[in-house]
Amino acid sequence: MTRILVTGATGAVGANVIHELRARGADVRAFVRDPRAAAAKLGDVELVPGDFDDPASLRRALHGVDRVYVSAADGPRKVAHETAVIDAAAEEGVDRIVKLSAMHAEESSALPAFRWHGEVEAHLRRSGLAAVVLRPAFFMTNLLMVAGGVAHTGLLHAPTAGRRIAMIDIRDVAAVAAATLVAETLPGRSYDLTGPAAITFADVAAALGDATGRPVRSVDLTEEEARPRFEGADVPDWLGTHLAGVFGVIRAGGFERTTDQVRALTGRPARDISGFARDFAAAFTPQGAPA
Numbered sequence: 001m002t003r004i005l006v007t008g009a010t011g012a013v014g015a016n017v018i019h020e021l022r023a024r025g026a027d028v029r030a031f032v033r034d035p036r037a038a039a040a041k042l043g044d045v046e047l048v049p050g051d052f053d054d055p056a057s058l059r060r061a062l063h064g065v066d067r068v069y070v071s072a073a074d075g076p077r078k079v080a081h082e083t084a085v086i087d088a089a090a091e092e093g094v095d096r097i098v099k100l101s102a103m104h105a106e107e108s109s110a111l112p113a114f115r116w117h118g119e120v121e122a123h124l125r126r127s128g129l130a131a132v133v134l135r136p137a138f139f140m141t142n143l144l145m146v147a148g149g150v151a152h153t154g155l156l157h158a159p160t161a162g163r164r165i166a167m168i169d170i171r172d173v174a175a176v177a178a179a180t181l182v183a184e185t186l187p188g189r190s191y192d193l194t195g196p197a198a199i200t201f202a203d204v205a206a207a208l209g210d211a212t213g214r215p216v217r218s219v220d221l222t223e224e225e226a227r228p229r230f231e232g233a234d235v236p237d238w239l240g241t242h243l244a245g246v247f248g249v250i251r252a253g254g255f256e257r258t259t260d261q262v263r264a265l266t267g268r269p270a271r272d273i274s275g276f277a278r279d280f281a282a283a284f285t286p287q288g289a290p291a
């Protein structure tokens, strides 16, 4: 049976990849830093302790593995972490890598996370390994970052200039990852992944209003008005720069294109914003949101 190693297994997408692989009856192993915390989050799955900064732990985890899901946290160590997995996988003779990347990944990007993904994709091409690269659009779960504001004010602020975004549910990203990990044969290529429709933040506000039973109104900010929200946010500088840049891409129409890859690769339609809003409604209400 094909054995699959999932890195970033406790991550938001990674935990859903584990869930999807187990639902498909796959032989799964999770690479985790803290087995106790991972067991509480992931349930009954084989756990292999290790750290991307410890190459010996990666080689141990990869022993006897056929396919690998590669995803490390965004941040200044991302390229080092993901290239370490790729190099160890090449040494151990793994026959397929599935890498979680991002739409607009580019080595020359001014947006830190898109640049890091571009650098890892280039490393993967140079490795000669058979690889599938998943390039999802904007995640619906990004909306959770402003859930408290929505819950307490009924307002959804964003500098989108009214443009549409083909946002995607991470559960669909995970389903595609699982499908491409277990597929018997697959052309080595990149897939741009989106939700079923390109929608505005006014559409998002309407869906959140319907799901919570409380009115939600979207307020479009100018780039100038939004700048303090990114610069003043309690996040690392690179993330403030990246988030501001993502909204620049949105205002330029860079997330308006939809693709049918979720359906093509999983056989199921991609989830829409109404389903996301219903499933996460509690986070957008005063009872469920952080103060």
Ligand SMILES: NC(=O)c1ccc[n+]([C@@H]2O[C@H](COP(=O)([O-])OP(=O)(O)OC[C@H]3O[C@@H](n4cnc5c(N)ncnc54)[C@H](OP(=O)(O)O)[C@@H]3O)[C@@H](O)[C@H]2O)c1
Binding pocket: 007, 008, 009, 010, 011, 012, 013, 014, 015, 032, 033, 034, 050, 051, 052, 053, 071, 072, 073, 074, 081, 100, 101, 102, 103, 113, 135, 136, 137, 138, 139, 142
């Ligand atoms: N947000 C968007 O709109 C969007 C769009 C397209 C693509 N993406 C991409 O999606 C990816 C995010 O995936 P995700 O949400 O699953 O990730 P995540 O929630 O950030 O999780 C990161 C994972 O990496 C693990 N990790 C961190 N440092 C480690 C180390 N030194 N050794 C071993 N494991 C380590 C973490 O384990 P611990 O539990 O031990 O911390 C966790 O499992 C990013 O690459 C992002 O660029 C995002």
